[in-house]
Amino acid sequence: MSSGAKLTGGAHWLPVRARRVHDVHETAMSRTVYCPTTGSHVPLGDCEHCGHRIAIDRTERTTFLVCDGAPAGKVVDLPGTPPLGGDASDTPIRGIMASQVECVARTLPFHDLLALFIDYNLSGVPVVDSEGHPCGVVSKSDVVWTLQEAVDAERDELVVPYGRGTPPEATGELGKRLYQLTAGELMTPVVFSVPESASIARAAAIMAYEGVHRVPVVSEYNEVIGVVSSLDIARWVAAQAGYVLSSECGRR
Numbered sequence: 001m002s003s004g005a006k007l008t009g010g011a012h013w014l015p016v017r018a019r020r021v022h023d024v025h026e027t028a029m030s031r032t033v034y035c036p037t038t039g040s041h042v043p044l045g046d047c048e049h050c051g052h053r054i055a056i057d058r059t060e061r062t063t064f065l066v067c068d069g070a071p072a073g074k075v076v077d078l079p080g081t082p083p084l085g086g087d088a089s090d091t092p093i094r095g096i097m098a099s100q101v102e103c104v105a106r107t108l109p110f111h112d113l114l115a116l117f118i119d120y121n122l123s124g125v126p127v128v129d130s131e132g133h134p135c136g137v138v139s140k141s142d143v144v145w146t147l148q149e150a151v152d153a154e155r156d157e158l159v160v161p162y163g164r165g166t167p168p169e170a171t172g173e174l175g176k177r178l179y180q181l182t183a184g185e186l187m188t189p190v191v192f193s194v195p196e197s198a199s200i201a202r203a204a205a206i207m208a209y210e211g212v213h214r215v216p217v218v219s220e221y222n223e224v225i226g227v228v229s230s231l232d233i234a235r236w237v238a239a240q241a242g243y244v245l246s247s248e249c250g251r252r
């Protein structure tokens with residue numbers, strides 16, 4: 001498959017967007033693809049009985065739906081790394097964003113959030129509602145600042161609640177108060193989201209203006225389908241300048 005090109009008609013490798021939402025007692029997975037027939041994102045389950053579905057193709061980082069549903073003459077953007085020589089103002093973020101995204105519910109407790117950051121090696125996650133709409137972003141920095149403020153406020157014996165199932169009685173007084181906090185209380189509530197067709201330059205401008213390192217990418221239904229980070233943009237800039245980076249280099 002060529003990367004970043006456009007095709008009309010024929011079979012396409014459509015990236016499957018996976019949104020995993022972590023909540024108190026469960027983790028819910030939602031998979032969607034951009035359907036070239038309807039011109040909108042559809043649940044992957046809708047493709048099961050569609051005559052245009054050809055196959056599922058899995059690579060190391062991405063799962064694709066192979067589909068021949070694009071009407072002849074309709075232009076479909078293919079996923080993948082944008083070609084070298086692209087302009088940041090013309091290159092859409094769909095080619096550089098992470099389309100397997102970890103999200104959290106507002107109700108996820110502090111200790112589960114901490115475990116998620118450590119276990120998945122994440123530096124930040126979108127907070128979403130029950131429909132997958134973004135309502136905030138919580139970062140590792142938010143967690144660190146909360147810990148620092150708590151320690152500064154009261155020099156208590158600190159046993160950090162960490163990991164699912166940590167009993168509150170095992171954490172000490174300060175730990176018990178941290179145990180009460182949720183992702184919804186820790187998050188930055190204002191969300192600056194972009195559609196996948198937004199340019200790399202636009203995403204970079206939002207990050208620079210707002211002082212954030214990641215921006216959720218949303219579908220036409222305002223559901224989170226990916227995340228683009230400042231590191232994704234740095235990797236793209238480096239690639240444009242001829243630096244060769246492995247697919248895993250610097251990934252979070």
Ligand code: SF4
Pocket residue numbers: 033034035036037038042046047050051052053054067068069070
């Ligand atoms: S398989 Fe059918 S429903 Fe799924 S993306 Fe292709 S045309 Fe759309």
